[in-house]
Amino acid sequence: MDKPTIQDVARSAQVSLATVDRVLNNRGGVAAKSVLKVEAAIARLGYVRDEAAAALSRGRSYRYVFILPSGDTGFAASLRREVLKEQTRLAAERVVLDLVTVPPFDVAAQVAALAGLGDADGVAVMATEASEIQDEVARLRDAGMHVVTLVADLPRSGRDVYVGPDNARAGRTAAEFMGRFVGRSHGRILLVAGSLAARDHSERVMGFRAVLRDRFPDLTLLPVVESFDDSARLSALVSHELAQGPLAGVYVSAAGTRGLIDAVTDAEVRPISIVHELTPACRSALRMGYLDLVLDQNPAAEVVQAVRLLRDLSARRALPPEAGDITMNIFVRENV
Amino acid sequence: MDKPTIQDVARSAQVSLATVDRVLNNRGGVAAKSVLKVEAAIARLGYVRDEAAAALSRGRSYRYVFILPSGDTGFAASLRREVLKEQTRLAAERVVLDLVTVPPFDVAAQVAALAGLGDADGVAVMATEASEIQDEVARLRDAGMHVVTLVADLPRSGRDVYVGPDNARAGRTAAEFMGRFVGRSHGRILLVAGSLAARDHSERVMGFRAVLRDRFPDLTLLPVVESFDDSARLSALVSHELAQGPLAGVYVSAAGTRGLIDAVTDAEVRPISIVHELTPACRSALRMGYLDLVLDQNPAAEVVQAVRLLRDLSARRALPPEAGDITMNIFVRENV
DNA sequence: ACAAAAATGATGTACGACAATCATTTTATG
DNA sequence: CATAAAATGATTGTCGTACATCATTTTTGT
Structure with a gap:
């Protein structure tokens, strides 16, 4: 048979x-x-x-480009590391991954990177939500390129699929844990976003605010401030607020363990601290009790899934339902 | 080039x-x-x-057997569902998955299933930790069969690799959330295990107890009781304890949403409730606020990883480090 | 009914590794 | 040095699909 x-x-x-x-x-x-x-x-x-025979016969190899922000620290760095890992894993399967790094928030550079894809079979891009970029993506799609948005979506660009977490849900989850960890019914909560212009961050903020309002109405959410991923600035923001009075909790909707810890260590009552992205610094901070909870979007899973979907697109396969949804991992002291 | x-x-x-x-x-x-x-x-x-060419040339197909407990509800069922899903996904890649179900806790049947593998290239087995089973696995390995233990390990069997969560860590995590969610410093905590004879459950119990003792010493852990995965029994156990006085929290280290909810709904103070395995019933219980937290070991990831490792073993590839470790997903009301 | 267009059949090559056979060369052994 | 044993070379067919070409048949429009 x-x-x-x-x-x-x-x-x-x-x-x-x-x-x-x-x-x-x-x-x-x-x-x-x-x-x-x-x-x-x-x-x-x-x-x-028979995929093996088909792949062999086609003889052709597939080239996918990852456009990711530069910066040798934090989340972008681990994303890039995962791309390199996949690169070697996929060498045996006729898939080549090219990694293009661009300065973060530099719209012109991102557009240039998108324009210079050459004969690639698809692209995974983590980009800011600027209209020039959306337009460029739309143009690429019209030209037949497969486009996956990574980490942050570009909803009006007509991308094939978004691979990343549900950021509103992440914000809601953070709020739930914040409310429950704080325990006491009253208190001031500080929310520091990376940049409200970035869709992922603003979605987290909205989710956080909604749950805090509905389920923990006695917690006071202070006006949202922005850190722009700058550790020193984050530290200053938190310190400034601590000077006004005790904080029940701090939620940093971006990476930024270091700055947070700096500001918080000498508070007489340490606020409940929730941040994003499990960096090594985060790990030890969790263990030592400087952080209470970390939401991590699992860069490895994101890269793997992005490649998988690009290959599905190349093969004109139907995408699986909920294809790009990445479940956020939740880390506390006992499970890092 | x-x-x-x-x-x-x-x-x-x-x-x-x-x-x-x-x-x-x-x-x-x-x-x-x-x-x-x-x-x-x-x-x-x-x-x-070139894996495609190699696979084509070898022409041979690989047959892997999954031995899983029967029972049309809960975790085992979703594991089996995931195997079936993978089965269709892998049809194009010369991999055949056979699914053998055995009555849970029936050692003789499990040994028989292991003995009747025929010409399979590997087996993934979720088994109870009986010495007859460990011996049979050891025998299979000596005969050149690749063996992956799934969900619960058989450490003395010489299996190639264990795919599943770190259960001690899961128990510790549950305890941390229990302690923080309860908030008040005093209270009685009930721990219901599926069966203390099962390694995964006893590991969870140990982890839970350790963290409760070390970090939340003012919470009183009642003597551990066993539900044997029986919803009615679970309900009776919880009700009985509620009759003695209020409970601050209940941790069910096995599946068992239904029985827990039954017992808990008419308590004047609902205890913090933490269970395992995200079933549909769990989902809605979380949403309605009857449950506080669910630890889910992600059956899909487990099956995918088991197959992946079996293929690595067949190809005599080195297994990646931390190959079989499955991160537990944590669900609360806002992220189900 | 006839030409043009569309559909189908027949056939061959290529992809890259695997696997087997047989001939030949090199090395080891007494 | 002769001979056996070990190592190497040369060659060929196979896997299942993709893709291209050319001949032939069927359908369509007028």
């Missing part, structure tokens, strides 16, 4: 091998009734294309 | 194609210096075997 091949399909459908091939790779020029015959035979025999 | 093939390696190493093949598939009968020449050439050219 061997696996059926296209030969078997052709015989069973009573058409030639060439016709089966035309149907399978929809090259067109096949009568409707022949298509039906072939499809019936495929269903009847349970034929599935 | 095409990818190098064995032809290129042979030329570069100044040996014949046949010799390269002998080295690559270590068939033996090659002089040491030739091996070195070939290995040098491989390193020099950066040759990596």
